[in-house]
Amino acid sequence: MTPEQDYHMSPEEFRQWGYKTIDWIVKYWENIENLPVLSQVEPGDIRAKLPENAPQTGESFEEILQDLDRIIVPGLTNWQSPNFFAFFPGAISGPAILGDLISGGVAIQGMLWITSPACTELETHVLDWLVDMLGLPEQFKSSGTGGGVIHDTASSACLAALVAAREQANADINKLVAYISTQAHSSIEKGIKIAGLRRENVRFIEVDRNYAMKPDVLEQCIAADLKAGLIPCYLAATVGTTSSNAIDPLAALGAIAQKYNIWLHVDAAMCGTAALCPEFRWIHQGMEFADSYCFNPHKWMLTNFDCTCFWVKDRTKLTQALSIVPEYLKNQATESGKVIDYRDWQIPLGRRFRSLKLWFVIRHYGVEGLQHYVRKHVALAQEFAEWVKSHPSFELFVNPPLNLVCFRYKGDDKANQTILDTINASGKVYFTGTKLDGKLILRMAIAQAKTDKANVELAWQLICEVAESLAVTV
Amino acid sequence: MTPEQDYHMSPEEFRQWGYKTIDWIVKYWENIENLPVLSQVEPGDIRAKLPENAPQTGESFEEILQDLDRIIVPGLTNWQSPNFFAFFPGAISGPAILGDLISGGVAIQGMLWITSPACTELETHVLDWLVDMLGLPEQFKSSGTGGGVIHDTASSACLAALVAAREQANADINKLVAYISTQAHSSIEKGIKIAGLRRENVRFIEVDRNYAMKPDVLEQCIAADLKAGLIPCYLAATVGTTSSNAIDPLAALGAIAQKYNIWLHVDAAMCGTAALCPEFRWIHQGMEFADSYCFNPHKWMLTNFDCTCFWVKDRTKLTQALSIVPEYLKNQATESGKVIDYRDWQIPLGRRFRSLKLWFVIRHYGVEGLQHYVRKHVALAQEFAEWVKSHPSFELFVNPPLNLVCFRYKGDDKANQTILDTINASGKVYFTGTKLDGKLILRMAIAQAKTDKANVELAWQLICEVAESLAVTV
Structure with a gap:
């Protein structure tokens, strides 16, 4: 044979x-710096x-x-180029890639504790570590009623929180109301749509001059809804909005959420990482009011996509909303009640061993190594903001709280669009814009793993050059 | 300095x-065969x-x-052991792992075409390839109104299809009804819950003696719902149920779905891979009625988790349901209408370059290499079924259509549970059970990459030994 x-x-x-x-x-x-950043x-x-x-x-x-x-x-649009300043970053690192490679090599499924206890227990443990590393409230630790889990994205975390909020309200879905700011990420509105709430029951709360949600407007809105017989159920606050890095005032919003028994979800997708440094923990003031919280190590904490860390204050509210147990998944460990089955903490059933890469990153860098890059990026952004302020043809649009600089050429939208398009077409640097108050704003998000001062200087030099050529042609 | x-x-x-x-x-x-399969x-x-x-x-x-x-x-519960026969498989391969490693190394985000055109175009292209490789209807190709996308799991694909179905119905969510069989995967019921349909509006349609959905019962149920003023909107059919690999009759179900304008989603999570072989394509008969379809290369097509291929007949129905375009994601390529932005085809915003691993697998194995393993696993399962049939103490519970064998020791549930627990505790083999008609059934899913005849023989030998010891003690 x-x-x-x-x-x-x-x-x-x-x-x-x-x-x-x-x-x-x-x-x-x-070779990455020889490639165009934007494909x-x-x-x-x-x-x-x-x-x-x-x-x-x-x-x-x-x-x-x-x-x-x-x-x-x-x-490829080369996200790992040190000259990538678009959207939000997707910073990676060697240990993260290798942790992810191990996850691919062992290729276990973490849907239940029994299907690989190490996958579940390492995840719970590392998310407990992170509560301390970020100075988050104890309510999120697994030793109490809370706990953390890794989702693919902040979109999914937000949706899971919303489903829990919807089930907590336990009322006619057509009457449920969700509150977000006009600056909240589109994924939150998308999550609300997926979860079946009526689109006309999403309230986009007005923001202040720093683009943060106005608590008084929120409360007026809730009162009006209650008067109309509607049922407020979900409030999504943002720590670091995508357009301008605005920080919603959690303490004031949280007090309102508590008063009206509304689920407060806090999305700190990029900025959450900053709380590794004690001097930036003010962004999380009021977090004790949060029913759930997420941030993305796959943005600014050197961990490959996908890795969103998501915590809840009361895990039973999440699992009651998301658990369905068929016969073929029953097992003694689950029935003992002594273990976590993460399938009940997320939208999908299957799950990869994602905590490996996070564990590798934390161990390789240590807390101090991770803090180093946060401080470096914030300092670079603050320096960039100074250059903008001291240039006669540019204006800073908001004071950057951390590592995202929003600025504008003193001209019309067309001129700003030309700057953006000209530089991105050169392939030397990639950055993107947004609209605030109806105006096109330029954004520099400074957080890629290998971005140094020289890269930020190059970007600024190109921006100034294009602006100068505009001034000549005008 | x-x-x-x-x-x-x-x-x-x-x-x-x-x-x-x-x-x-x-x-x-x-070293994997020296490790206990079940941790x-x-x-x-x-x-x-x-x-x-x-x-x-x-x-x-x-x-x-x-x-x-x-x-x-x-x-670890060692899913890659050739002695792993539990749940559904999670077969991997060298090229898949290395494709995934490249995805980690380049670490681009594929949310928009512009954020890495290769990520979008390779995905569209490979999913078009697969339509031909699996003999699926042309309606799923991107050259017409359809197209394919990679999701993390069949759970998410099912949810996306459901949201599209819900939006298509465009009616009071409290009146919408979804239809699944009593044997459908729990993720479908979970998806219905997430999407906000009322739990009492989920119909669990009775199955025939092969555990496939009964079309006549479905139609009676729809008629009764219409009479009660409800609105049928979603029918999920399964090709290869988790408990017993039952194949729902797509042609008969599809005709009913068409008649009542109900979205037909077909879930072939594990079994879809079998259609690589022309002799197994009968499982997809009637697929032309499907509005959407998914299968998981991460189960039986040697591609690492996560990789669910999901197609729709009319992509605009999907994108209308899932698209929200904020300012910071606007770009000329999107506005030209010439490109796909996959963010609008899925639940999350962010996405990894998952088509790389699928491309690597298809190129490394070629169609004939992939067919080889499907045929091998089906043959091993059929052989195992013969052993069961010819053993006086065991009975085959259903004729296995493909690679999953459901059988039972001729004794009570307790005896069957003992067989399961004893063998799994030995660490030599891992398999799981389910319940059908209220009875505990043993399942052998034969599809891991390295499983050979010797592994299946070992499993059968252990099962017979434990059964014999039971007979002695009884």
Whole structure:
């Protein structure tokens, strides 16, 4: 009998190609500043290079790796470039990538405690660590009634919190009202839509001159809704809005949420990481009012996507909203009540071993290493803001609380759009805009792992050059 | 000025530890049959080995890797063991892991086309490939009105489909009705709950003797709901239920869905992969009626979690339900209408470059390599079923359509539970049970990447031995 054909990579082949893949990544990073930050391809360019049909027989891994350079790299917008200042960052690190690689190699499912106890217990433990690391209230620790879990994104965390809030209200869904600021992230509005609340029952609360939610307006709004027979159930506050990094006043909002028995969810997707440093913990003042809280280590804490840390004050409210236990998932450990089954803390059933990468990052950097980068990025942003303020053709739009600078060329939207488009088309730097008070605002988010002062200087130099050329042509 | 302290791994350190991590994974795989398949730790054992607080200063990567063996491995239930037959499989492969590693290394965000065109276009392209590879109807291709997207799990795909169905119905949410079989996966009921439909408006349709949904009962139920003034909106059919691999009759169900304008979602989480082989495509008969369809390459197609492929017949229905476009995400490519922004096809905003691993798998194995493993697993399951049938103390509970065998020791539930518990506690094999018609049934899901005939024989031998010892003690 001839041995059966085996199409798998042998362990030795995996080792060989694993090394080459690591080498490929190192080379990609070393070359990243020579690549345009914003991909310069046109729609359809990438697909045009791909064969119409899948191959019938296997191809060599060498060819596959070559096609990365030939087909994929030109179509990347290089988020890991130190000249990437767009949107919010997605900072990564070596230990995070390797922790994630281990997660891929062991490839366990963490849906139940029994399906890999280490996946559940490491996650609970590291999220307890983070409560202390960030100076969050004790209510979020697993030793009490709370606890933490890793979600894919802040969108999903916000949706899970909302479903818990909706179930807590236990009333006609058509009467439930959710409150967010006009500056809240679009994912919150999307979550409200997914959870089935009526779109006309979302209140976009007015903001103050720093773009933070106005507590008095919120309370008036709640009163009006109650008078109209509606039922306030969910308030989403933001610590560091996407447009301008505004910090909603948690203490004042929280007192109102408590008074009216409304679930308070706090989204600190990017800025939460700042609380690693005691001097920035003021952003979380009032957090003791929060029923749930999330931030994304995959933005500013050097941990690969996806990794959103999500805590609740009362875990039973979350699990009651999300638990359904069929026969094929029953087991003694679950029935003993001694373990956490994280499937009941999230939207999907399946889950990857995501705490590994977070554990690796915290251990590799230590608290002090992580603090170092937060302080560095905030200092760079503050310096950039000074340059803006001292330049006659630019204005600072708001005082940057942390690492996001919102500014504007003293001209119309068209001029600002030209600056944005010209620089992004050059491929040297990538940054994005937003609208505040109907005006186009330029944003510099400074938080990529390898961003140094020279990169921020380069960006500012390019911005000034384009602005100068505008002044000449006008 | 002293050079700034840098806490990052240097590229050379990353290379060194990257190689060691690859080596660690190879060693883990080589040793996997010496590890208990089901983790033998007690609740709290893993946490007890972890320090109470996060480290203030960084630790060496060597220590971290050592702790994997010391702390983590004992707490793994080893899904990649060839002796893992529990739940549904989570088969992986070398090329998938390395594709995922590249995704971690380039660490781009695929939320918009512009944020990495290659991420979007490769995904669209590979999902078009798969339509042909699986013999799915043309309606799912991006060249027409449809298209495919990668979600994390079938749970999320089901929820996205449901939200689209709910918006299509465009009526009072309290009147909307969803239909699933009594055998549908719990994630579908969970999705219905998340999307805000009333729990009393979920109909669990009776199944036939093969545990497939009864079309006549469905139609009676719809008629009764219409008569009561309710609005049928969503029908979820399953190709390969979790308990027994039952295949719902898509053609008959689809005709009813069409008649009453109900969204038909088809969930083929594990079994969809079988359609790679023309001889198994009968499972998808009637798929042309489906508004949406999903299957999980992360179950049986050798691709690491998370990777659920999800197609819709009319992509505008999906994007209308899930799109919200704030200022900070606006860009010319989106406004041109020439590109796909996958953020509008899914629950979260952020997304990893998941198509890389799928592309790597399809190219490494080719269609014929992937077919090979499907045929092998189905043949092993059919052989196992023959062993069950020819053994006087066991009975086959249903004829296995593909690779999942449901059987039972001819004794009471207690005896069957003892067989399950005894074998799982031995650590040699892990399999799980379910309940059908109120009886405990044993399940063998045969689909792990490295499972060979010897592993299935070992499992059967252990099962027979425990059964024999039961017969003696009784």
